[in-house]
Amino acid sequence: MTEFTAATVYDLPPADLVLGDRVAGRMYTDPAIFDQERTKIFERSWIWVAHESELPKAGSFKSTHVGRHPVIVTKDRKGEIRTLVNRCRHRGASLCEKKTGHANGFTCPYHAWSYGLDGKLRGIPYPDGYEGVMDKADLGLKTLRTESYGGMIFATVDADAEPLADFLGDVKLWIDRFMAQGGGYPVKVLGTHRFTYRGNWKIQLENTTDGYHFPIVHRSWMASVDAETAEMMSFMTDPTAVTHDLGNGHSVMQMVPEHSDLEADDGSEPLQPRFDGLVAQLEAAGADEAEIRRLVRAVHGTGFNLNLFPNVSMSISFFRVLRPISVDETVIEHVALGSDGPAEIVGPVNRERLRAHEHFQGPFGFGTPDDSEGWDRVQRGAQGAPELPIMVNRGLGREKPSAEGWPTSHVTDETGMRAAYAQWKRMMSDD
Amino acid sequence: MTETLTDPRVVRAIELAWREAALLDAKEYEAWQGLYADDARYVIPIERDAEDFDDVLNMVHDDARMRGLRVRRMTEGYAIAAVDSAITVRTVSRFIPTDVDDRSVTLKAAQIIVAYKRGRHDLWAADVDYVVRLGASGDEDRFARKVVRLVNADEAVPAAGFLL
Numbered sequence: 001m002t003e004f005t006a007a008t009v010y011d012l013p014p015a016d017l018v019l020g021d022r023v024a025g026r027m028y029t030d031p032a033i034f035d036q037e038r039t040k041i042f043e044r045s046w047i048w049v050a051h052e053s054e055l056p057k058a059g060s061f062k063s064t065h066v067g068r069h070p071v072i073v074t075k076d077r078k079g080e081i082r083t084l085v086n087r088c089r090h091r092g093a094s095l096c097e098k099k100t101g102h103a104n105g106f107t108c109p110y111h112a113w114s115y116g117l118d119g120k121l122r123g124i125p126y127p128d129g130y131e132g133v134m135d136k137a138d139l140g141l142k143t144l145r146t147e148s149y150g151g152m153i154f155a156t157v158d159a160d161a162e163p164l165a166d167f168l169g170d171v172k173l174w175i176d177r178f179m180a181q182g183g184g185y186p187v188k189v190l191g192t193h194r195f196t197y198r199g200n201w202k203i204q205l206e207n208t209t210d211g212y213h214f215p216i217v218h219r220s221w222m223a224s225v226d227a228e229t230a231e232m233m234s235f236m237t238d239p240t241a242v243t244h245d246l247g248n249g250h251s252v253m254q255m256v257p258e259h260s261d262l263e264a265d266d267g268s269e270p271l272q273p274r275f276d277g278l279v280a281q282l283e284a285a286g287a288d289e290a291e292i293r294r295l296v297r298a299v300h301g302t303g304f305n306l307n308l309f310p311n312v313s314m315s316i317s318f319f320r321v322l323r324p325i326s327v328d329e330t331v332i333e334h335v336a337l338g339s340d341g342p343a344e345i346v347g348p349v350n351r352e353r354l355r356a357h358e359h360f361q362g363p364f365g366f367g368t369p370d371d372s373e374g375w376d377r378v379q380r381g382a383q384g385a386p387e388l389p390i391m392v393n394r395g396l397g398r399e400k401p402s403a404e405g406w407p408t409s410h411v412t413d414e415t416g417m418r419a420a421y422a423q424w425k426r427m428m429s430d431d
Numbered sequence: 432m433t434e435t436l437t438d439p440r441v442v443r444a445i446e447l448a449w450r451e452a453a454l455l456d457a458k459e460y461e462a463w464q465g466l467y468a469d470d471a472r473y474v475i476p477i478e479r480d481a482e483d484f485d486d487v488l489n490m491v492h493d494d495a496r497m498r499g500l501r502v503r504r505m506t507e508g509y510a511i512a513a514v515d516s517a518i519t520v521r522t523v524s525r526f527i528p529t530d531v532d533d534r535s536v537t538l539k540a541a542q543i544i545v546a547y548k549r550g551r552h553d554l555w556a557a558d559v560d561y562v563v564r565l566g567a568s569g570d571e572d573r574f575a576r577k578v579v580r581l582v583n584a585d586e587a588v589p590a591a592g593f594l595l
């Protein structure tokens with residue numbers, strides 16, 4: 001294994017910057033590495049683009065990005081979900097600048113070439129100039145491979161990528177568990193916070209399964225919540241709180257193991273008194289005791305953070321989506337989730353979930369700005385002393401396979417980061 | 432009736448908005464909290480045209496309890512974003528009084544904040560709606576509502592360690 005030193009660190013190929021227990025700070029700061037990542041990782045992996053609730057009916061669309069490509073995710077007339085590159089085939093103008101909405105198709109504002117929801121070219125104004133020059137059938141929007149699992153929709157630029165189900169592998173079980181927080185109803189996107197930080201995207205990728213930072217960075221949030229919630233999140237010394245490496249760069253950090261599977265409820269855990277008002281509203285709406293228990297236990301979300309390489313995590317009760325902008329700037333979306341059911345039942349539940357999301361997430365939340373400050377600091381500090389590694393060795397000595405065969409260590413250990421960097425190394429080595 | 436900026440009741444509401452701006456720039460959050468009525472809402476929505484904030488996601492949606500917790504977070508010294516927050520200078524202007532009586536004044540305004548941190552200036556531009564409840568004297572005037580509608584509310588903004 002090649003070691004990096006001050007003399008060699010700027011000359012080594014990117015894959016040599018990842019050792020098993022440490023990585024080089026140059027991975028956060030080198031624009032050339034960032035360019036390669038966009039090609040080798042973000043344009044070869046399955047990239048999360050939407051949740052199915054964001055595309056509720058035929059004509060629904062959402063704009064986002066896959067690697068460098070601006071894309072529109074659409075539901076067409078037949079209910080098929082497609083990912084279309086947001087670029088007119090004529091002269092390259094973007095077709096859609098709205099984040100979400102409903103449309104019959106997309107018309108370029110420049111020369112009015114119009115496309116269907118399936119990306120097919122429908123109309124060209126004054127078509128006589130094109131006679132014998134081209135065939136409309138060849139000029140549909142470029143379409144990316146799109147597959148979904150458990151309501152999570154992914155797209156890839158790589159036509160030869162392995163099937164999504166294979167890429168997710170053991171993650172599928174955890175997606176199923178995550179979606180149980182609908183409390184018997186489907187999970188629905190309620191709204192999205194967007195913010196930027198001045199740091200490399202991998203700093204956030206690491207953070208989602210970094211239990212070690214939680215009581216330090218989020219001390220002010222812990223002080224602002226009720227005692228039961230604080231107790232639930234005090235996992236630092238709980239030996240049953242663990243992190244698993246699920247393969248392909250994915251990992252899961254179980255902070256509240258007893259809430260890993262919300263369907264497994266023996267009835268022994270009392271509902272928190274802070275939800276008495278919510279329980280009363282649900283009773284008034286006619287929900288029975290079992291349904292109330294299922295919904296209220298799920299208000300906090302699941303007891304784990306599931307990190308999917310490279311751009312989305314399913315973090316307790318919300319999705320965290322990252323988009324690299326440049327080597328030292330990243331946009332994060334925090335997507336609030338709730339239940340999709342009858343208004344009289346899910347209304348009060350979703351209001352509770354929205355307020356909890358606002359409390360921690362968002363540019364003015366009680367948690368996110370502190371995370372963001374930490375990430376900015378990593379980016380600033382990592383410029384110094386390039387021979388010094390970024391250390392991801394915590395818990396290496398106590399990492400063991402779980403019964404399922406997943407490399408596993410304590411929740412405060414850096415198992416998830418090692419999983420992500422092993423995948424990064426594989427993909428960056430691949431020509 | 433056409434409301435005017437020289438109406439003494441409107442002048443008091445504007446003075447309260449300016450007092451708040453000075454307190455926030457000085458990071459005097461305890462005093463800032465005292466400018467709000469107990470039943471007041473302080474909101475930064477994501478949807479610029481939102482009026483009912485309960486069933487949508489907001490950046491900030493604070494009642495008295497949440498304002499109290501927020502002030503504690505900003506002042507207790509444990510929140511790294513607050514301890515090392517940007518220096519801000521804000522201007523509140525372009526006031527338009529829309530509803531004035533002896534009990535309250537409703538104002539619309541423009542707010543520009545320049546936030547400086549580590550060699551970089553971030554610009555925060557917003558329309559602001561105020562409802563000011565008039566007391567027996569200017570010292571007893573309180574905000575009943577403040578809604579900060581950022582021009583880029585639904586885009587990515589920097590995570591912030593100060594208040595708007």
